[in-house]
Amino acid sequence: MVGSGISQAVTTCRSCGSEDQTQFNSEIMIHFSGLKHLSNPGVLVFPRLLVCLDCGVSQFALPERELGQLKETIAA
Numbered sequence: 001m002v003g004s005g006i007s008q009a010v011t012t013c014r015s016c017g018s019e020d021q022t023q024f025n026s027e028i029m030i031h032f033s034g035l036k037h038l039s040n041p042g043v044l045v046f047p048r049l050l051v052c053l054d055c056g057v058s059q060f061a062l063p064e065r066e067l068g069q070l071k072e073t074i075a076a
Contacts, residue, residue: 018054
């Protein structure tokens, strides 16, 4: 597999089937929509992104702690 980045993936892209995927470190701020969430700063996560270098489709999984924060905020 070809690609520039941090490490190589061993799967194919779910969108285009390419093997040219790479993982990157990331910083993502997840914001909540709606007026009731105006005072909520959101949830900051640092997931590893798997990016297809052919079509650009990206995916990541949230750590359990941050996923729990999202669930708690939505339930409130």
